[in-house]
Amino acid sequence: MSMISRIFGFCLRYPLVGISTLILLALLFVSLFAPFLWTVDPLQISPATRLRPPSLEHWFGTDALGRDIYSRVVYGTRTSLFIGFVVTLVSYAFGIAIGFLSAFNRFADTVLMRIIDGVMSIPSVLLAISLTALAEPGIWIVILAISIIEIPRVTRLVRGMSLALRDALFIEAAYASGTSTWRTLFRHILPNISAPMFVQASQICAQAMLIEATLSFIGAGVPPSNPTWGNIIAEGRSLYQIAPYMILFAAMALAITVLAMNLLADGLRDALDPKLNRGG
Amino acid sequence: MNALLPLIEVKNLKVTFHGRTGPVLAVDDLSFQVSPGETLAIVGESGCGKSATAMSLLRLIQPPIGRSEGGSILFGGKDLLQLEYEEMRAVRGREIAMIFQEPMSSLNPVLTIGRQLTETVRVHADASQETSRLRAIELLHLVGLPDPESQLRKYPYELSGGMRQRVMIAMALINKPSLLIADEPTTALDVTIQAQVLDLLSKLQEETGTSILLITHDLGVVAEIAKRVIVMYAGRKVEEATTIELFDNPQHPYTRGLMAAGPRLGSAMADVKKARLREISGTVPIMNGELVGCPFAERCENVLDQCRLAFPQDTQVTETHCVACFNPNGAT
Amino acid sequence: MMDGSDSMLLEVNDLQMHYPVRSRSWFAKPDYVRAVDGVSFSIAKGETLGLIGESGCGKSSVGRSLLRLITPTAGKVRLEDVNILDLSKREMRDRRREMQIIFQDPFSSLDPRLTAEQIVSEPLVNFKVAKGRELSRRIEELFDQVGLQKQHLKRFPHEFSGGQRQRLGIARAMALNPRFVVCDEAVSALDVSVQAQIINLLMDLQEQLGLSYLFISHDLAVVEHISDRVAVMYLGKIVEIADCHSILQNPQHPYTQALVSAVPRRHPSQKKEKIILKGDLPSATNPPKGCRFHTRCPMAMERCSTVEPIIKRFSDDHAVACHLID
Known part of the structure; x- marks a missing residue:
C-alpha cells in the first residue's frame, strides 16, 4: 500500500515522469500481448480487401496487399521497443566499460578516444547502411549497427563524468580506506554518474527507434516482411496521397513513443537532481 | 553615538530565503549604522546572516532566492529598499x-x-x-x-x-x-x-x-582593522560595541564563547600537555520561523526560562556598547 | 635530524614529489612542479607533528605521499621497519589499516550517495574486519566515540552540518584502529566554535588510542594548540622544525618570523610589529636559486641567492635552514 502511495506521490511531484512512464508501460503491454489485442496475422495477404480505409472491421484500414494495418502497427510495437531496449543495453554495457577504461588508463584513453572520434565523424545513418549492406538483412544486424553508432555517445559521457569524479576527495578517501579499484568504480563512481546516464539512456532508446525506422524506410533495415513502423511507413510511401491512413498510424505510434521517451528524459533530469530533496 | 550623520542606516532589516521546505529567516530585525570614514565589522559564523545583510544592502537578494521583507536601508536620504531597479543600479x-x-x-x-x-x-x-x-x-x-x-x-x-x-x-x-x-x-x-x-x-x-x-568570521581580522563590531548569531544582532570594548568586556555568552573557542597563539608552554579548548556545544538552530526566544538559548550556559519565551531587547552597557541578553552575567 | 631511536613510528627521508607539467610541444623536455623537494622528518609514537605553510608550499603533497595516495618520485617513508614506498600495491593496501587520513573538506570527502553507516563501514568491509551484528556494533561504537548518535546512522551526508560531517570523516579514519593519521587541514573549513569541538575530539582520540598525527594546516594558532613539534614548509622544503614553544617564542628563520607576526592579534590594543612580506610565492616549477625564500626575505644577503642553505641543528630540538644561523 505504502509503496503504491509513494509511487503515486512521486508521479504527482514529477508529472512528466509519471505520464511518460504510463505511456511506455502501455506500449510495453501492447507489445507483450499483441496476439490478444483483437489482432489478426499481420502478414496475411488478402488481395480482395486492398486499400480499405479505416472501418469497424479494419480499424486502421488495410494496405496495398490487403494486410490489416492495425495488426501491423501493434506487432510493429514489439520490434521497435525491442530494438530500442536492446540497443540501449548493448551501448551502455560497452559504453561504460570503454568509458571507465579510458578514464583510468591514460594509454588506453589515447587509443580509444581516437577510435571513438573516428566513429563519430561518420554520419550515423550512412554507417548503419554500410553495415547492414555487409550482412544478411535481419533484426540483429540492425541492432548491431545502431549500437555502434550509440556506443561513442555513452563512452563520451561516462568518460567525462568519471574524469571529473576521479579527483574528487571522496574517491581519494575510498582509496585511503583500502577500497579496491573495482569496488570504487561500482560503488562510488557509477552511482554518482547514474542520473545523467538514465537521462541519456531514454534519449538513446528514442534515437534507436528513430534510426531503425529510418533504415527500414530506405530499405536498409529489418526485412520488409516484418512489420515495423519504419517498414509500414516505407510501404505506404507511394500511396500516401490516396491512402494517408497507411502512414498516419505508424507515424503517430512512432512519434508518441519517441515523445514519451524524451519526456521521460526531461522528467528524470529534474527527478534525479541530487540538489533536490531525495529519499524523503 | 556620533555627532556626524550616519552614512548608511539600516533599520529593522528582515531577510528571508526561500528554502526547499519553506522560508528560512536569514536576518531578523537588524538595525545598525555606519558613520562616514569608519570601519564596522559584522562578525559571526556561517549561516548567521552576515553575508545576507551585506548582499541586501546592494539589493542582491531577489526572488526566487529570497527577499528583504521589511525594514529600511537609508543611504543619502533614500531608502534603498524602495528604489526602482535603474536607480538601484546607479547606487551599485x-x-x-x-x-x-x-x-x-x-x-x-x-x-x-x-x-x-x-x-x-x-x-x-x-x-x-x-x-x-x-x-x-x-x-x-x-x-x-x-x-x-x-x-x-x-x-x-x-x-x-x-x-x-x-x-x-x-x-x-x-x-x-x-x-x-x-x-x-x-x-x-x-x-x-x-x-x-x-x-x-x-x-x-x-x-x-x-x-x-x-x-568576517575571524575575530583576529576584526581586531586588526575594525573600529566597531556587531556580533551576529542566527540572523540576530546579539552584541554591538567598539572593538576595544568588545574585546575588553564581552557581554553576550556567545561572544565570550567565540573568544574562548579559538586557540590562543603563544598559550603553549614548554613541556605542558595542552588543555582542551573551550567549545560551544551543539549547533546553530534552523531559523524556519518556529523558534521563539533567543536562538542561542539551547547552547547557552547562562540560560534562563525567559530566554526561551522571547528574544531579549538591547541593553546599553555603555553609550557605545549594547547587548541582547537577559542574563549576561550568569545569574541563576 | 631527530634521533632515530626505537620510539619513532614514522621516518621520512628526503621525500620528493615532482609532478610533470604538460610541456608546450611534444619534443620539449617536460617541466616539473617541485611540490616536495627533499623533505625529512620523523614522528614518534603518540606524537603530533604540525606541518605548516601557505597554499602551494607542498604540505598536502607530503601528507598524500606518506599514504601513497600519490606516488612520490624519490625518498623513503619508513613506518617502523618497513619502507612503504617499496611495497607492492597489494601490500600497501594492507598497510592502509595502520595509516589513515582526515580530509579538509567535509563536503566533498563523503560520497553523497551513501548513508553515514555505509560510509563508516566501508573500511571495515574492505578488510573483512567485521560483518553482520559485529559490524553494526563496531559502527555504533565508532559513532559514539566521535560524538554522533544512533539516529544519524541512516542519514545522507547532505543532512549533516559541517562539524558532524567532519566527525563522520574521523569515524571512517578511526574504523581500522590506525596508528598514524594524517589530518590534512582537518579543521580549516569549520566555524570557530565547531573547530574547537573537533580539535578537542582529535586530542581525546589521540589520548585514548595512542595515535600519532601529522597535522597539516595553514593556521598557526591551531597547529600550536595541537602539536608537540612543528615543521614550517616553504616552496617544497622544510625551513624550520622545532618544538612548539621554540617555534613561537624563538623563531629563527625569517619566513617563520613573518608567519608568526602575520597572525592577527588577539586584542585590538595589542601592539604587534608586523613583518609584511613583499610579493607572492614564486612558482614551484622554477624555484629561485639559492635559498628559495631570498626573493621575499627582508634579510637576504648576497650568499642567499647563490648557495642553498642546508638544514642545521640550532639547539637541542630545533633545526633551521638559513645562512643567518651560521
Whole structure:
C-alpha cells in the first residue's frame, strides 16, 4: 500500500515522469500481448480487401496487399521497443566499460578516444547502411549497427563524468580506506554518474527507434516482411496521397513513443537532481 | 553615538530565503549604522546572516532566492529598499561597492585585467580609451600591484590569489565609493597575504575616507582593522560595541564563547600537555520561523526560562556598547 | 635530524614529489612542479607533528605521499621497519589499516550517495574486519566515540552540518584502529566554535588510542594548540622544525618570523610589529636559486641567492635552514 502511495506521490511531484512512464508501460503491454489485442496475422495477404480505409472491421484500414494495418502497427510495437531496449543495453554495457577504461588508463584513453572520434565523424545513418549492406538483412544486424553508432555517445559521457569524479576527495578517501579499484568504480563512481546516464539512456532508446525506422524506410533495415513502423511507413510511401491512413498510424505510434521517451528524459533530469530533496 | 550623520542606516532589516521546505529567516530585525570614514565589522559564523545583510544592502537578494521583507536601508536620504531597479543600479558600484571572498570567480576569466578595469571606468565615467587606461594604471598602483602597466595585459589566472584580490579592490574603488562592503576579503588568502591585504585596506581608508563594512568570521581580522563590531548569531544582532570594548568586556555568552573557542597563539608552554579548548556545544538552530526566544538559548550556559519565551531587547552597557541578553552575567 | 631511536613510528627521508607539467610541444623536455623537494622528518609514537605553510608550499603533497595516495618520485617513508614506498600495491593496501587520513573538506570527502553507516563501514568491509551484528556494533561504537548518535546512522551526508560531517570523516579514519593519521587541514573549513569541538575530539582520540598525527594546516594558532613539534614548509622544503614553544617564542628563520607576526592579534590594543612580506610565492616549477625564500626575505644577503642553505641543528630540538644561523 505504502509503496503504491509513494509511487503515486512521486508521479504527482514529477508529472512528466509519471505520464511518460504510463505511456511506455502501455506500449510495453501492447507489445507483450499483441496476439490478444483483437489482432489478426499481420502478414496475411488478402488481395480482395486492398486499400480499405479505416472501418469497424479494419480499424486502421488495410494496405496495398490487403494486410490489416492495425495488426501491423501493434506487432510493429514489439520490434521497435525491442530494438530500442536492446540497443540501449548493448551501448551502455560497452559504453561504460570503454568509458571507465579510458578514464583510468591514460594509454588506453589515447587509443580509444581516437577510435571513438573516428566513429563519430561518420554520419550515423550512412554507417548503419554500410553495415547492414555487409550482412544478411535481419533484426540483429540492425541492432548491431545502431549500437555502434550509440556506443561513442555513452563512452563520451561516462568518460567525462568519471574524469571529473576521479579527483574528487571522496574517491581519494575510498582509496585511503583500502577500497579496491573495482569496488570504487561500482560503488562510488557509477552511482554518482547514474542520473545523467538514465537521462541519456531514454534519449538513446528514442534515437534507436528513430534510426531503425529510418533504415527500414530506405530499405536498409529489418526485412520488409516484418512489420515495423519504419517498414509500414516505407510501404505506404507511394500511396500516401490516396491512402494517408497507411502512414498516419505508424507515424503517430512512432512519434508518441519517441515523445514519451524524451519526456521521460526531461522528467528524470529534474527527478534525479541530487540538489533536490531525495529519499524523503 | 556620533555627532556626524550616519552614512548608511539600516533599520529593522528582515531577510528571508526561500528554502526547499519553506522560508528560512536569514536576518531578523537588524538595525545598525555606519558613520562616514569608519570601519564596522559584522562578525559571526556561517549561516548567521552576515553575508545576507551585506548582499541586501546592494539589493542582491531577489526572488526566487529570497527577499528583504521589511525594514529600511537609508543611504543619502533614500531608502534603498524602495528604489526602482535603474536607480538601484546607479547606487551599485558607484556609491556602494563590494568585494568578495573568492576573487577568481568575480573576475571574467577570458578578459584581461586591463580590459575589465578600463571598461568599468568607461561605463561609469564616460571617459576616453586613453584616460580610462591611465586611471586603471593609477588604481593598480594605488592597491600596490608592482608594474601596473604589464599587469593590465594579464588574464586573471595568471595572477595569484592575493593579486587578484588587489585587482578586485582596485575595481571597487574606481568610482570612489563612499561605502565599501568587504565580504570575507581575506578568508581565501594565506596569512602573510592576508596581512598585506588588511594593511592595504586600512591605508586606502586613510587616503580615501571610504567607510568599510567588513563581513568576517575571524575575530583576529576584526581586531586588526575594525573600529566597531556587531556580533551576529542566527540572523540576530546579539552584541554591538567598539572593538576595544568588545574585546575588553564581552557581554553576550556567545561572544565570550567565540573568544574562548579559538586557540590562543603563544598559550603553549614548554613541556605542558595542552588543555582542551573551550567549545560551544551543539549547533546553530534552523531559523524556519518556529523558534521563539533567543536562538542561542539551547547552547547557552547562562540560560534562563525567559530566554526561551522571547528574544531579549538591547541593553546599553555603555553609550557605545549594547547587548541582547537577559542574563549576561550568569545569574541563576 | 631527530634521533632515530626505537620510539619513532614514522621516518621520512628526503621525500620528493615532482609532478610533470604538460610541456608546450611534444619534443620539449617536460617541466616539473617541485611540490616536495627533499623533505625529512620523523614522528614518534603518540606524537603530533604540525606541518605548516601557505597554499602551494607542498604540505598536502607530503601528507598524500606518506599514504601513497600519490606516488612520490624519490625518498623513503619508513613506518617502523618497513619502507612503504617499496611495497607492492597489494601490500600497501594492507598497510592502509595502520595509516589513515582526515580530509579538509567535509563536503566533498563523503560520497553523497551513501548513508553515514555505509560510509563508516566501508573500511571495515574492505578488510573483512567485521560483518553482520559485529559490524553494526563496531559502527555504533565508532559513532559514539566521535560524538554522533544512533539516529544519524541512516542519514545522507547532505543532512549533516559541517562539524558532524567532519566527525563522520574521523569515524571512517578511526574504523581500522590506525596508528598514524594524517589530518590534512582537518579543521580549516569549520566555524570557530565547531573547530574547537573537533580539535578537542582529535586530542581525546589521540589520548585514548595512542595515535600519532601529522597535522597539516595553514593556521598557526591551531597547529600550536595541537602539536608537540612543528615543521614550517616553504616552496617544497622544510625551513624550520622545532618544538612548539621554540617555534613561537624563538623563531629563527625569517619566513617563520613573518608567519608568526602575520597572525592577527588577539586584542585590538595589542601592539604587534608586523613583518609584511613583499610579493607572492614564486612558482614551484622554477624555484629561485639559492635559498628559495631570498626573493621575499627582508634579510637576504648576497650568499642567499647563490648557495642553498642546508638544514642545521640550532639547539637541542630545533633545526633551521638559513645562512643567518651560521
